[in-house]
Amino acid sequence: MEAFTRHAGVGVPLRRSDVDTDQIIPAVYLKRVTRTGFQDGLFAAWRGDDDFVLNHDAYRNGSVLVAGPDFGTGSSREHAVWALLDYGFRVVISPRFGDIFRGNAGKQGLLAAQCERADVETLWKLLETEPGTEVTVDLAEQTVQAKDLTVAFSIDRYTRWRMLEGLDDIALSLRHAQEIDVFEAHRLSWLPTTTVSQA
Amino acid sequence: MWESRTEELLMGRTLAAKVWDDHVVHRGDGDPTSATPDLLYIDLHLIHEVTSPQAFDGLRLSARGVRRPDLTIATEDHNVPTTDIELPIADEVSRVQLETLRRNCAEFGVRLHSMGDVEQGIVHVVGPQLGLTQPGMTVVCGDSHTSTHGAFGALAFGIGTSEVEHVLATQTLPLRPFKTMAISVRSRDGALPAGVTSKDLILAVIARIGTGGGQGYVLEYRGNVIEQLSMEARMTICNMSIEAGARAGMIAPDATTFDYLAGRPHAPAGPQWEAAMQYWKQLHTDDDATFDAEVEIDADALTPFVTWGTNPGQGLPLSERVPDPEQITDEGERLAVRKALSYMDLQPGTPLREITVDTVFLGSCTNGRIEDLRAAAAVLAGRRVRDGVRMLVVPGSMRVRAQAEAEGLHEVFTAAGAQWRSAGCSMCLGMNPDQLAAGERCASTSNRNFEGRQGKGGRTHLVSPLVAAATAIRGTLSAPADLD
Numbered sequence: 001m002e003a004f005t006r007h008a009g010v011g012v013p014l015r016r017s018d019v020d021t022d023q024i025i026p027a028v029y030l031k032r033v034t035r036t037g038f039q040d041g042l043f044a045a046w047r048g049d050d051d052f053v054l055n056h057d058a059y060r061n062g063s064v065l066v067a068g069p070d071f072g073t074g075s076s077r078e079h080a081v082w083a084l085l086d087y088g089f090r091v092v093i094s095p096r097f098g099d100i101f102r103g104n105a106g107k108q109g110l111l112a113a114q115c116e117r118a119d120v121e122t123l124w125k126l127l128e129t130e131p132g133t134e135v136t137v138d139l140a141e142q143t144v145q146a147k148d149l150t151v152a153f154s155i156d157r158y159t160r161w162r163m164l165e166g167l168d169d170i171a172l173s174l175r176h177a178q179e180i181d182v183f184e185a186h187r188l189s190w191l192p193t194t195t196v197s198q199a
Numbered sequence: 200m201w202e203s204r205t206e207e208l209l210m211g212r213t214l215a216a217k218v219w220d221d222h223v224v225h226r227g228d229g230d231p232t233s234a235t236p237d238l239l240y241i242d243l244h245l246i247h248e249v250t251s252p253q254a255f256d257g258l259r260l261s262a263r264g265v266r267r268p269d270l271t272i273a274t275e276d277h278n279v280p281t282t283d284i285e286l287p288i289a290d291e292v293s294r295v296q297l298e299t300l301r302r303n304c305a306e307f308g309v310r311l312h313s314m315g316d317v318e319q320g321i322v323h324v325v326g327p328q329l330g331l332t333q334p335g336m337t338v339v340c341g342d343s344h345t346s347t348h349g350a351f352g353a354l355a356f357g358i359g360t361s362e363v364e365h366v367l368a369t370q371t372l373p374l375r376p377f378k379t380m381a382i383s384v385r386s387r388d389g390a391l392p393a394g395v396t397s398k399d400l401i402l403a404v405i406a407r408i409g410t411g412g413g414q415g416y417v418l419e420y421r422g423n424v425i426e427q428l429s430m431e432a433r434m435t436i437c438n439m440s441i442e443a444g445a446r447a448g449m450i451a452p453d454a455t456t457f458d459y460l461a462g463r464p465h466a467p468a469g470p471q472w473e474a475a476m477q478y479w480k481q482l483h484t485d486d487d488a489t490f491d492a493e494v495e496i497d498a499d500a501l502t503p504f505v506t507w508g509t510n511p512g513q514g515l516p517l518s519e520r521v522p523d524p525e526q527i528t529d530e531g532e533r534l535a536v537r538k539a540l541s542y543m544d545l546q547p548g549t550p551l552r553e554i555t556v557d558t559v560f561l562g563s564c565t566n567g568r569i570e571d572l573r574a575a576a577a578v579l580a581g582r583r584v585r586d587g588v589r590m591l592v593v594p595g596s597m598r599v600r601a602q603a604e605a606e607g608l609h610e611v612f613t614a615a616g617a618q619w620r621s622a623g624c625s626m627c628l629g630m631n632p633d634q635l636a637a638g639e640r641c642a643s644t645s646n647r648n649f650e651g652r653q654g655k656g657g658r659t660h661l662v663s664p665l666v667a668a669a670t671a672i673r674g675t676l677s678a679p680a681d682l683d
């Protein structure tokens with residue numbers, strides 16, 4: 001996972017609340033066997049609608065999604081985070097996230113930034129009046145800044161630290177690689193391996 | 200919980216705590232809500248085609264390898280057809296998943312048992328049968344029914360796809376301790392009443408504690424009844440721990456466990472066996488250890504048990520009637536029962552014995568082992584499956600299939616008019632062509648009766664192998680005692 005300190009990109013106002021993971025990526029896309037290429041499944045049910053925000057040129061290459069409350073509720077599918085990342089999003093801002101989604105996001109390096117509802121409203125207005133506005137999200141400072149607006153966001157300390165350090169779960173465990181080596185050297189001698197038949 | 204490290208030195212420990220402690224690579228700070236969990240070593244990682252593809256892809260993306268391919272084993276089970284296994288697979292999604300697994304295993308050097316291989320089968324049947332599942336081990340798989348392996352006194356639980364990737368890369372998992380619940384099952388002489396199996400027992404346990412009753416817990420089954428059960432019967436029980444919401448189920452290893460293991464391909468031998476036995480023998484909950492919760496089951500009162508609803512907790516003794524939602528005072532519960540009965544197309548007050556089925560499925564990681572096939576064959580011998588009822592017999596593994604054929608069981612099944620199939624998950628979840636049609640009703644020895652689980656619109660009654668066989672003969676939910 002790449003370290004995340006600060007990101008600047010076009011803000012996308014998604015004026016919807018209760019966007020569950022089925023809406024982020026419908027179940028039919030779960031049949032795939034790859035870890036990448038889920039961008040075409042992102043918000044699939046809405047992408048056919050010309051009025052959908054991502055179909056406007058100014059927002060098409062957005063990377064900071066500003067959504068209503070309860071984003072990412074429902075099914076635990078990690079594909080929801082992959083789809084957002086594959087599309088190019090680096091940050092999702094919402095007044096409240098589904099728990100599992102927020103956990104999955106933190107693991108994959110997608111910043112789930114929780115902002116006050118009023119601040120989300122202000123951001124929406126700003127991004128709608130001036131489509132294409134760049135939003136800068138600073139994880140060290142925990143701020144979202146666009147034009148002359150600067151608001152704070154919250155994130156749990158542990159996820160913040162991991163993202164700043166660029167540590168995914170696996171990298172974190174690998175910090176204990178030496179301890180794993182030591183543990184392996186002392187494992188009980190009869191424990192089975194799958195490769196060698198002892199019979 | 201067993202995170203209080205100082206006390207633990209003074210107090211006895213549970214079986215789960217002993218296995219946990221012996222696998223800690225790095226201690227977290229013991230606070231269940233804190234940032235640093237324990238890092239646990241994983242002794243055995245089982246893999247199948249459905250939950251592994253993105254994990255392997257993730258390894259490639261981050262240029263990581265499989266740390267211990269020699270502690271990893273894969274098998275094809277969820278998608279495999281159980282007839283014409285030498286032909287190409289018709290369903291594209293199934294074919295792609297199997298081909299992807301084959302490619303990944305070849306690339307990363309993981310042992311794989313493919314269709315046609317004598318060791319191929321359901322992942323939770325294959326591990327124990329090879330002797331790879333042993334007491335005191337940590338076993339994981341991207342599959343919730345990994346709890347099956349707890350029957351050996353292993354700490355075994357299902358994980359998600361990113362955790363599969365984590366184990367592949369590090370052979371460890373960061374985890375916070377679970378709570379422990381003792382489920383004590385006792386009877387006067389330690390035996391189960393005639394006609395009652397471990398499947399009836401676990402269905403009764405789930406009906407008692409509820410599908411959420413085990414949440415956050417490792418269940419330890421104990422008591423004189425558990426001590427007398429065979430390994431197959433113990434696996435059936437631990438398998439369904441997850442249906443009570445638990446993360447894992449465990450049973451302390453004893454002479455039955457050791458006898459089952461002796462001589463299996465991956466079991467220790469010679470002096471190694473002696474050393475292993477020494478270690479295994481201390482793997483039980485100490486007398487002065489305490490559980491976070493305890494449940495007592497009086498096994499003398501048990502009778503054959505079946506489900507009538509759409510979750511494994513909605514079950515009753517076979518002698519009962521379909522419940523009446525209007526008699527239920529709790530509103531949420533009343534609505535749930537109403538909804539279940541409407542999906543199941545059942546009238547309140549109908550005796551369960553009068554429910555007619557179209558299909559009987561004998562198989563799955565719950566009841567697809569040799570002992571299950573033997574029990575069903577004993578009931579079917581010299582009898583016929585009722586006209587209009589189709590019965591699928593799907594061994595849990597090709598090894599089980601071969602053993603059943605060596606014992607002549609396949610002849611009993613085919614003579615009775617049942618279909619004798621190759622190994623796989625099959626109609627347990629209908630990812631392969633073995634599915635219920637909409638509106639069809641099935642008596643199934645599997646573990647989940649969720650809406651649509653065995654095919655869209657299909658209706659499932661969970662039963663034991665004995666009830667499955669008797670039901671096939673009579674065409675209505677029945678126990679062997681109902682046969683003339």
Ligand code: SF4
Binds near residue numbers: 276323342563645646
């Ligand atoms: S038999 Fe059923 S429950 Fe068991 S692993 Fe296969 S699909 Fe899952």
